Amino acid sequence: MASDYIPPVSDYAFLFGEAFGLDLVTRGTGGAFSAEDATEIIAGAGEFAASVLAPLETVGDRVGARLEDGQVHLPDGFAEAYQAFVEAGWVTAEAPESAGGDGLPGSIRAGLGEIWNGSNAAFALCWLLSAGQIHALDAAASDEIRETYLSKLVSGEWTGTMNLTEPEAGTDLGAIRTMATPRDDGSWGVSGQKIFITWGDHDVAPNIVHLVLARTPDAPAGAKGLSLFVVPKFLPDAAGEPGERNAVTTASIEHKLGIHGSPTCVLAYEDATGYLVGEVGGGLAGMFVMMNSARAGMGFQATGISDRAYQQAAAYAAERRQGVVLDRAPGAPIAEHPDVRRLLLSMQSRVFAMRALGVYLGDLFDRADTDGTGALAEFFVPILKGWATEDAVALTSDAIQVHGGMGFIEETGIAQHYRDARIMPIYEGTTAIQSNDLIGRKVIRNGGATAEELFGAIEQTVAVLRGLDDAVAARTADRLERAIASARSATAALLGFGQTRDAYGVSVPYLMLLGTLAGGWMHGLAVAAVLAHDAQDAADAARLVSADFYGAHHLPRVHMLAETVAAGEVA
Amino acid sequence: MASDYIPPVSDYAFLFGEAFGLDLVTRGTGGAFSAEDATEIIAGAGEFAASVLAPLETVGDRVGARLEDGQVHLPDGFAEAYQAFVEAGWVTAEAPESAGGDGLPGSIRAGLGEIWNGSNAAFALCWLLSAGQIHALDAAASDEIRETYLSKLVSGEWTGTMNLTEPEAGTDLGAIRTMATPRDDGSWGVSGQKIFITWGDHDVAPNIVHLVLARTPDAPAGAKGLSLFVVPKFLPDAAGEPGERNAVTTASIEHKLGIHGSPTCVLAYEDATGYLVGEVGGGLAGMFVMMNSARAGMGFQATGISDRAYQQAAAYAAERRQGVVLDRAPGAPIAEHPDVRRLLLSMQSRVFAMRALGVYLGDLFDRADTDGTGALAEFFVPILKGWATEDAVALTSDAIQVHGGMGFIEETGIAQHYRDARIMPIYEGTTAIQSNDLIGRKVIRNGGATAEELFGAIEQTVAVLRGLDDAVAARTADRLERAIASARSATAALLGFGQTRDAYGVSVPYLMLLGTLAGGWMHGLAVAAVLAHDAQDAADAARLVSADFYGAHHLPRVHMLAETVAAGEVA
Structure with a gap:
């Protein structure tokens, strides 16, 4: 059974308007779009995705695509859904204005990418490849090709x-x-x-x-x-x-x-x-335009599949009753069992970290021409792609675990996310390809300058957290400060290795270290934003718990990975 | 395609005869069996498994069991394989002498368990359930039931x-x-x-x-x-x-x-x-006999499935050529790429750790009556079950990654291990059930006495390693010493929490901490055993690299998890 899909609209409202201490969309678009505009677009996409795309996810998996007499057929409903997607303008929305599209900013496109993938990842791939090709043709194609092909891709008529x-x-x-x-x-x-x-x-x-x-x-x-x-x-x-x-x-x-x-x-x-x-x-330069877009898109796909798996696990755990729950009233659902609660928070806190980093990456691209954030954007592409997709595999596994024995039964539907997720660390460049790009071209080549730019930015967040009178803020600041120290020592080790097997033997651990750290930073920003409110409501309190959980369960991985990186290749 | 299965005979020879600094089988059986006897049994089982069971693994997955007119049918070949398994005496071998079986010691049965599961996990479950019931009936059944049912189970005629x-x-x-x-x-x-x-x-x-x-x-x-x-x-x-x-x-x-x-x-x-x-x-007491046997069996299944996935990934990486390998001659296979090498060593070093802990657990049960090792044996059952099965899921995912895009194609066969592995942290008690048993009954209830017994035993290995003039031994000793300190602080935090949600909210991280530490200990023992040789051959050198890798990539997880445990439930 396809589970219901609940678009994460409130998280995007928070990310667009508050989490970064300002209206990030307004800043990134010079006022062309505001956080409110962006949230409205996300809500519209979410409504479409929940009603049209999500119900097809299960038939896509069970029936799947089939080849007959040289022609590939999709299950009933896919063609209609694609036409509705086109007619609603979602393909054109993605395309740059120079190609005749609506030119939505990257911050909003991150959210759209998550939503198409969260509702139906197999369907979303069709859109993702078209979007990538639109960017590639827009960058390099002749007028003739633009007229004949690019226009049809932007309108969504062709894929x-x-x-x-x-x-x-x-x-x-x-x-x-x-x-x-x-x-x-x-x-x-x-x-x-x-x-x-x-x-x-x-x-x-x-x-x-x-x-x-x-x-x-x-x-x-x-x-x-x-x-x-x-x-x-x-x-x-x-x-x-x-x-x-x-x-x-x-x-x-x-x-x-x-x-x-x-x-x-x-x-x-x-x-x-x-x-x-x-x-x-x-050819390769032209393809790289498409690949960069597709790699960032994988980060959004990882967020989407992860959130869908999390939503299904959370819904099951809120319904299912089994045994007596420690320190809870009789009849409490399994979501209250300490370890089920741990799994749910573990998933939720990672989904938020991925989602926030996706929006932030979109923002960096939006501001690349005006604020010179291009280097940091390029730096984050392999990190988001590598870290989020690897974590998504682990996260969809946790979603199965919450279901107990039912998780292993295909009809439950949760195993599909685990199966779907497994391709993400492979396609659009394996995690090793991402990590080699990261350390070879974006860390070692510039002496760690961009990495240091990141660490400095996180330190600013730490300083803000230090100024707040709150236990979670204080813990988060402490944890981030220690994590930055570990990340700096890992970076120094990598720079010491240079372009050697010692560096490439630990490139994936280094990428995961930076992804985990960046996720912790996103939570640090969320804590600061929430504590800026005069009073904290239930949603604010949940953000604090999520950040605290990430700090206790995920961020310490930075220290583990720093030790691994320092060892170089084990030979 | 079913991959070839290569029984890990040399590892078992090493574990039985050398790794623990003595002939572990002779000690555990009072001389009834020696390491050589044990290795011979393992080699025989391996030959049977590789030729009869392994070739059926793929058809088991593709065709699977089916229900027709109220009767379940297995794919062609399964019935013949089961009959051959019985005729070769492998069911009777597992059974205790009191039930009319051969009464093989636990150390050998650990190896057999791995081999049946490594060659064909779906088939092995049939045997595993029979074996568990044999133990349960042997402990509690009346003479009539013994004569009518137990005898048929021990002979293998019935399941x-x-x-x-x-x-x-x-x-x-x-x-x-x-x-x-x-x-x-x-x-x-x-x-x-x-x-x-x-x-x-x-x-x-x-x-x-x-x-x-x-x-x-x-x-x-x-x-x-x-x-x-x-x-x-x-x-x-x-x-x-x-x-x-x-x-x-x-x-x-x-x-x-x-x-x-x-x-x-x-x-x-x-x-x-x-x-x-x-x-x-x-009823529950009787079932626990069966469950204890089945839970240890899950550890052997985790080892078997993991090793099979590792073997297939290693074989693929040794054959496949793709691109220029850094610092290697042209035409080097992908196994030489730094990150593929990392993945392979990561898998191999974990498989060894699980395998060694399985043999050691069998030995603890063998000596329970004579040397009073029962408490430590009971302590390790949930650890091996929980840690090895969770790690097996991650490990089979790595095996897919080594295959790149081919890993996602079902015909490649590697995805089967990833799918098969996912049930292990669920059945025979989820990881949380294991960790609650561990902390509730085996750590907090006795004030951490058994945990301290373990830490003391590891310290003895550290002392041996300190006496050796070798860089890997020195690094391993340092790493184990730091890991013990983290494990002690985590244990102290847990004891401080007592039987509260703070403890149960971090019980799985604590279980994973002890499993990871125990795996590092097993590698420490291997280092000491190998360095006791007058000169180290290629196999010895590989064991040192494996231990060094585990110390750099896996053991540091202990520190990460200790930080998580210390935080208690995040609320």
Whole structure:
């Protein structure tokens, strides 16, 4: 049974308007949007997601996508939901103004990303890939491609995919073999096989635009020889509508552990007609635009899947009665059992940390041009992607645990989140790819300057907390201060290692350390914001408990990981 | 595809003969078995498991058990495998001599438990439940029941089940409603519904003996009113062979996340004929014998599933080539990538820790009567069950990660271990049940005396390590010493809390702390044993790296958890 989905509107209202000590949306958009506008958009998206997308989550898992006679079909309801999604304007909302979209700021898009994924992660992947391709084409495509393809993606009429992986080229894109050969008419003939193509074929929209990484004749070996091509499923006719079928076919779809409602395709290109995007040899740079967007999107997906699992566990625990609960009146639900309460708080406090960091990352991108926050934004992309997706796997496991034996029964529905979540630390670059990007390009290369910028920002929050007369604020300040010290010593160890195996052997622990610390910072900000109120209501009190719990149960991991990082590679 | 299974014979040879500084099997059995005998038994079991059980693991998952016309069927090959298992004497080997079995010591049975589960966990559950019932009947059953039922279980002709759970009585056994009413002929009429009955029906043996917890007329409320009954699927005829069908039917089987090859049944008893085991009202005590055996068995299952997942990940990483590996010659496999190497060592070092603690637990039970090690054995049962099963979930997730995108594809086979593993922290008592047993009955009640016995034993190993001139030994000693200090402070905090919500709110973190510490101790013992050799060969060197890795990556968790425990319940 699909569980109900309750959009986290009040959390977003708090994050947009209060948590960062100001109206973050107004600041990030120069007044174009306010926290209230943003919250209204989130509430509207939440209503749509809860009523249209969430009810399809279970059938997506049980029936899943299937391939018949070369065409992928989604379960009943998916095509209608996609059309409703388009008509409600949610695809256009995501797109930048330069591409003809509404140009919503990153802070709001973080919330939308969570909501689409929380209500139906398999469905959301279709949107996520289109959104990524919109950003990539907007950055590099010719006017002709913009008119023919980008406009259709922005309107939502067509959907987009991202074609990187091949059987022998996964993490190592330099090994890509798909070839693109120039033709006399300016188009290219694309031949090769691509695997793991998310929403690579489907029947929810009349055309699909594949963005394909391929090698050109006489190109240099490795990643520098790669170029980017738009390859449509159906070639547009003179009116720009889907015409002749292009020479790209769906060889098979994968039988996966989870996200069954998202078709994962093997695509065969046999001299398919493609069009160059950007410069020859500029493929990887073009793809990175899409990947950065998709990686941040994974952070929002992690938050969404985690929150859905948490909501279901919390609802079950509030209903289920079993045994006598220590120090509670007879008939208390299992949510009051000390260890069930621990699991629920553990989940909830991590969801809040991920959610807040997602909004903050969106804000950093919003202010990159005006406030120079671009470096910190780039710094947080691999952290959010790596840390939130790894934690989401652990968190969905906790959601099963709350259900006891019922958690292992598929009909309960909670196991789906655990199965779905497991792909997140893998796709869009494994956690190791994220951590290598983080330490190699964003820590060691600049001598830890951006990391230090982060630590300094957290210290400002510590100073604010020190000025408050409250026990949780004092504990949070103490814990953050000690965590910063551990993070600094880990960073120093990493800088001492330099670009060596000692550094890369502990890059994932270092990434997890920074993610955990950043999560603690988000809670520290929440504590300060809540204590700025004249009096604390129940919601405020819950935020204090959540922050205190995170500080006692999750933040101490920073010290553990600092010890691991200091040891370097164990050889 | 089912992966090959390589029985961990050399590890067991090391654990039996060397790791504990003496021939542990000889000591534990008063010379009845030696380390060499034990290793030979393990090697034989391993050969059987690899050739007969492991190849059925995949079909067990893909086809699974199915219910047709009231009868559960296992996939082709299961019945033949079970018969071969019986004929090779492996059921009888497990049983105590008092019940007509071979009476193998606990240290060896730990290894057998791992091997059956590592090769085919779904199959092994059939054996595990029979073994548990054998112990329960041996402890409490009348001569008549021994002759009619126990003998058939020990020979392996019939299999056994454990019937506790009901829809409204899971963790809270006191809520059991199944009724047993005495009849004139000395038998009892058993009526009620039991759920989650592992191997509750099947077609691999001609009869099934259900051990049922039920309430008798006028019995006191709660757990004290429960008695234990033997209820056969077929009533034995005059010759003791399966005769008339008893009034117990399989209402349904569950569609589960994993262990599909193990039928999980809903059983309906409608005035079924049963026979009392032990005293009226002595049900829970009788069931605890079986549960203790089953809980230790879960530790061995965690080790088995973990090792199988590790083996498959290691084999994949040794074959798969992808990209240039830092500081390694071209063409190096991904196993050499720093982070893949980290994942593999992380898995391997945990598997060794679990395996060693399993053997040690078996040894403690072996010496309980002679050396008074019973309290420590009882102390370790919830620790091994809770810690090893929780770690196994994380470990099988790592095994997926090593496979990258292929890990998410069901055909790869690694996802099965991740799905199978998820039930382990739930059944035979959730981790919270284990941790409440640990802190409530085995730490707080005796003022931490057994915990202190453990810390003292680890200190002796630290002293041995201090006397060795070796860098790994020195680091291991330092790390263990600091870990003991953290464990002592956590224990002191717990004793300070007493039987309050502050204690029960951190009971799982405390259990995980002790499990992690015990694992570090096992590695410390291994370091000492290896350095006692005149020269270290490659296997010795690998043990040192494994211990050093555990010390750098896993043992620091003790400090993190000590901070969590000290905070008590966050309210």
